[in-house]
Amino acid sequence: MDVKVEELSTLTRKVTITIPAEEVQGRLDEAYAKLQKESKMKGFRKGKVPRSVIVKSYRAQVQGEVGEKLVQDTYFDIIEKQDFDPVVHPEITDATFNDDGSFTYVAQVDARPVFELNTYKGLEVERPDNTVTDGAVDYELAAMRRQMAVLKSVEDRPVAEGDVVVVDYQGYHKDRAMKQVKSEDLSVDVGSGQLDAEFEKKLVGMKQGEEASYEVDFPESHPNPLLAGRKVNFKVLVKDVKERVLAELDDEFAKDVNEQFTTLDELKNAIRERLQKDKETAAEGDLNDRIMKKLLENHQFEVPERLVRFELDEIIKNTQERLEKNGMSLEAAGISREDLEKTNRPFAVQRVTGDFILKKIAEVEDIKVKDEDLERTFKRIGDQYNMPVSRVKEFFQNRDDLLPLMNEVLNEKILNFLKQEAKLIDPAPKAEQPAEETADQQDQQAAATSEEAKSTEE
Secondary structure: OEEEEEEOOOOEEEEEEEEOHHHHHHHHHHHHHHHHHHOOOOOOOOOOOOHHHHHHHHHHHHHHHHHHHHHHHHHHHHHHOOOOOEOOOOEEEEEEEOOOOOEEEEEEEEEOOOOOOOOOOOOEEEOOOOOOOHHHHHHHHHHHHHHOOEEEEOOOOOOOOOOEEEEEEEEEEOOEEEEEEEEEEEEEEOOOOOOOHHHHHHHOOOOOOOEEEEEEEOOOOOOOOOOOOOEEEEEEEEEEEEEEEOOOOOHHHHHHHOOOOOOHHHHHHHHHHHHHHHHHHHHHHHHHHHHHHHHHHHOOOOOOHHHHHHHHHHHHHHHHHHHHHOOOOOOOOOOOHHHHHHHHHHHHHHHHHHHHHHHHHHHHHOOOOOHHHHHHHHHHHHHHOOOOHHHHHHHOOOHHHHHHHHHHHHHHHHHHHHHHHOEEEOOOOOOOOOOOOOHHHHHHHHHHHHHHHHHHHO
């Protein structure tokens, strides 16, 4: 057997393998003999079809099956004898039955990067702040109060921030109507950022029945791909203006939120507990991100291009799925695959690099996924989706489904180990300056805006 290895890059090898004619011919003879025994053809009895006829009729099928089997039976043995460690399945190309009877195929192989672990224990990381402030509780109360407010139509004043306005609008880009930037009888909570802060700001001061046209320059970072980086001219009709009639913030309000509460303090305590749980969950994810950032800063090495491609494909696939849920495609959103790849490539490289670092740490520290780890994970999934553990396990019977889950559990164990080893630094204390306004502040601002609007109108 002839094996030639060509180095395409630091991590990529082109391996050309040629299997001698005598071995190839033996495999072909076996395949044709088997077909000859089983084949039925018009004019011949079963098992009596001449080999020449079998070869003529089934050459492509036999060569395809034999070629695939030759690759399977030889590739792994050959690669084991090389001085590199493949990290993903090879890309097999140029499978050819040669004129001299031999068989040749090419395997493009990506090798695992070789690198030394730098500092990973004792990483100095600032502990995320998971303090729940009084301002955060007040903001939640204000949001509940706004949500439960009675809406009352007003005709005697312009739109003020905090109003709910019913509008029709059509967006135009370069004087062409945008089919998917259009709505009728849409309720807009002015100042909430429900649509776009700039769009909502333009509504302030308009009156019921008034039409207006204005331009909004959307930044490249805008989450809606249809609007990102574009100047859009909106034609807007205000059909109705509604103000909120807010309830008093007292014990009766708490009972209206949920009958389990008898006092406002009980409601506040429940809000604080919920926010604390949310903060702790978010802080855990934030701490993982900070540790990974430190690891990436401490380790720089080349990673296999094909793994980066896999990550990019996954990112683009997720983007396409999100667009499809909104009835759009990449083309309709004006997004090219090339632009997506360029934007997301750094993230893909970081993901691949980070995974290699974590797996190296697991190897050095002998961190493995045990049966009890999987059982805890199955139970957690079952609790999350209100499903018995036996049912959860059914979803992971297939190896292709189980392996990604095991990888996720392993990474979780490694990160837990790193958090235990890290030097967590408490954030510097800062004065409470909630960005959110309390319900009373919102009421005062809305009243002031309303009075100003009336004064201007007069």
